[in-house]
Amino acid sequence: MWKYTRMLVPMNVQQKMTHLTAVLCKSFNTPPATPVRFSAIPEVARNKFVEAGCPIKLQCEVSEPTAQVYWNKDGEQLLPESEYEIQAKEKLRALVIQSAEVRHSGMYSCEAADDHIEFKHQKPCDCFGL
Numbered sequence: 001m002w003k004y005t006r007m008l009v010p011m012n013v014q015q016k017m018t019h020l021t022a023v024l025c026k027s028f029n030t031p032p033a034t035p036v037r038f039s040a041i042p043e044v045a046r047n048k049f050v051e052a053g054c055p056i057k058l059q060c061e062v063s064e065p066t067a068q069v070y071w072n073k074d075g076e077q078l079l080p081e082s083e084y085e086i087q088a089k090e091k092l093r094a095l096v097i098q099s100a101e102v103r104h105s106g107m108y109s110c111e112a113a114d115d116h117i118e119f120k121h122q123k124p125c126d127c128f129g130l
Helices: 011-027
Strands: 047-049 056-061 070-073 085-089 092-097 106-111 116-122
Touching: 056 106, 056 116, 092 106
Parallel strands: 047 116
Antiparallel strands: 056 092, 070 106, 085 092, 106 116
16 A cells, blocks of 8 residues: 655745656757658569468568567568568568468568558468469
């Protein structure tokens, strides 16, 4: 349980505290970060068809090398795990799936704070089985 107490502070001390607070806030005020943007990718590179069993690599380039991005599939965030490998090297970001399956088809997106880019992975088929 919290206990509150009141304290009387002389007016000149209150003014100094207000000024100090304003100075501290101003000194910690950093300029806004540069917006993160994705480089344009041709539509053919964003609409992928991969045969079953083949690797999938979705790749994009961001404007800032330190940009944090998140990969999503059909609106759900993907986490790095055994079936998804999330890569970042300089300005390049990639999502890799080592072996495509039907369940990997869908709409993928790479999202940053200020921008996003979408990829469509079509249902793979086993062309060797035809």
